[in-house]
Amino acid sequence: MLLIALAALAPWAVSAKAATFDCEQKSDISWDGHYSPHRAEELGLPNDRQYCRRVVMNGPISASDVAAFNDWLHREPYTRVVRAQSTGGEVDAAMAIGRIVRSRFMTVDTEVYDLARSRECTTQRVLARGQKYGLPTDAASINQAVTICRKRNDCRVENRCCLSACVLVAVASVQLSSSNLGLHRLSLRDFAKFGYEEATRRLADANVRVEGYLKEMGVAPTLYAAMIKVPPDEIQLLDEPAIKALLLGISRKEAEDLPPDLDIMPASVEDWLKAKCKEQFDIDEYIRKRGGFQSKRFEALRFDSGSKCMNRELDREFVRRAKQTVQ
Numbered sequence: 001m002l003l004i005a006l007a008a009l010a011p012w013a014v015s016a017k018a019a020t021f022d023c024e025q026k027s028d029i030s031w032d033g034h035y036s037p038h039r040a041e042e043l044g045l046p047n048d049r050q051y052c053r054r055v056v057m058n059g060p061i062s063a064s065d066v067a068a069f070n071d072w073l074h075r076e077p078y079t080r081v082v083r084a085q086s087t088g089g090e091v092d093a094a095m096a097i098g099r100i101v102r103s104r105f106m107t108v109d110t111e112v113y114d115l116a117r118s119r120e121c122t123t124q125r126v127l128a129r130g131q132k133y134g135l136p137t138d139a140a141s142i143n144q145a146v147t148i149c150r151k152r153n154d155c156r157v158e159n160r161c162c163l164s165a166c167v168l169v170a171v172a173s174v175q176l177s178s179s180n181l182g183l184h185r186l187s188l189r190d191f192a193k194f195g196y197e198e199a200t201r202r203l204a205d206a207n208v209r210v211e212g213y214l215k216e217m218g219v220a221p222t223l224y225a226a227m228i229k230v231p232p233d234e235i236q237l238l239d240e241p242a243i244k245a246l247l248l249g250i251s252r253k254e255a256e257d258l259p260p261d262l263d264i265m266p267a268s269v270e271d272w273l274k275a276k277c278k279e280q281f282d283i284d285e286y287i288r289k290r291g292g293f294q295s296k297r298f299e300a301l302r303f304d305s306g307s308k309c310m311n312r313e314l315d316r317e318f319v320r321r322a323k324q325t326v327q
Contacts (some may be wrong), residue, residue, distance in 0.1 A: 018043030019059040021072045024083060047213070054081040061165050066096045073104070077322045080172075081107045085155075088164025091186065091206060095213045098149040099174030102217065105318045108173035110162040110180055121149035149150065155180050156237075163235055167227075168210070171217050173227035174314065176264040181243050183223075186210070187232030203323075218266035220249030270310075 055072060057065075073079060082101060088094075101108060126145045130137040135145075147157075155161035162170050163182030170181060186206050191199035211224050223246040230236045240248070244255040247264050265273075274281065 018062045018068065019057050019065045019086060019089070021065075021068060022056050022058070023076070023079075024054040024056045051078040051183045052076040052080065054083055056083045056085060057169070058085045060085055061094045061097065061169070063090055063093045065089075066093055066100075068185050069097050069100060073100070073325065077325045078319070079106070080318060081109060082169070084108055084110050084162040084166050084169050086162060086164075086166035086169075087159060088166055091168065091210060092164050094165035094168040095209070098169045098213070098217065101172040102174065103170065104321050105174050105314065108170045109176075110170060119236045121146050121154075155298075161237065163237075168213065171214065171219050171223070174265065174269050178249070180237060180239065182235040183227045184230040184232050184235050184236045185228045189232065218268050219247055222246045222249045273310040273313050274306075276313050277306060280305050280309045 057069075057075070093116055123142055123146055126142055126149060129135070129146070130142065135141070150157050161180055161182050164184060167181045167183060170176060186203060188199050188203055190206075191202045194202065207228070210227075214224050215221075226236065226246050240260075241252050241255040244250070244258060244262075244264060245252045248255070
């Protein structure tokens with residue numbers, strides 16, 4: 001975890017500017033890398049056009065962005081992933097966007113924050129790799145490689161982190177694949193035009209709404225507890241194990257022991273999907289009890305069959321909800 005001054009990332013204020021929504025990736029019926037024409041037909045997807053698989057939400061979040069996001073989804077109803085790049089903005093607008101994300105069973109991902117790897121993006125290391133693998137080692141090529149390396153591993157390059165109110169959008173994801181989130185508590189600055197008593201009352205009300213929203217999204221109380229400890233003019237930038245620990249309410253050590261590619265899923269969504277995939281899990285359990293597989297082999301098989309079933313049901317539910325907006 002890294003505690004940094006917010007000013008080092010971006011100016012803190014509710015900007016008059018709104019976030020932008022732009023398509024990052026268009027593809028055909030294989031938009032998530034798994035769909036075949038047969039799967040598209042099974043799901044009832046039209047196959048005569050390309051879809052915007054991933055939309056980038058970039059910039060400060062404001063009230064007008066709620067309507068803008070709805071308009072985007074009306075034009076591109078099969079957008080599955082929101083890539084969140086924002087320094088924050090209006091809390092209520094972020095929660096409204098988050099509720100849209102959850103209601104449509106969408107996924108949110110964020111840019112990578114890996115400080116250890118970013119620190120390895122030095123001229124000396126990049127030059128050594130270039131010499132080892134026969135890559136260009138002129139000054140321009142090395143400088144470009146260093147920049148690409150830093151951008152790949154540190155969301156702070158070009159202000160691509162998901163900070164402050166953006167976190168409220170991220171936690172709405174039904175499959176959160178998040179490499180960074182930046183937390184801090186709400187600020188009285190947003191209510192500076194009021195007297196002290198009115199300002200503190202409004203701040204308390206806002207905190208109640210945020211805490212209630214996180215509970216609604218199925219997030220462990222540990223995230224809110226961590227949020228309110230950080231001064232409003234600073235940001236606690238979390239790496240992946242810290243995020244998993246706070247969202248799931250487990251220790252960092254337990255989070256580090258989780259599979260590195262494990263997406264975080266709200267308990268209610270996970271329980272619902274497991275119930276729909278009960279037959280697959282029951283078959284696996286029967287095989288295990290009969291001693292049909294060695295333990296390690298069975299565990300791999302079980303995880304694979306269960307995850308495939310759950311992903312298939314997620315696909316179906318996402319498409320079902322998207323099609324409702326088209327009709």
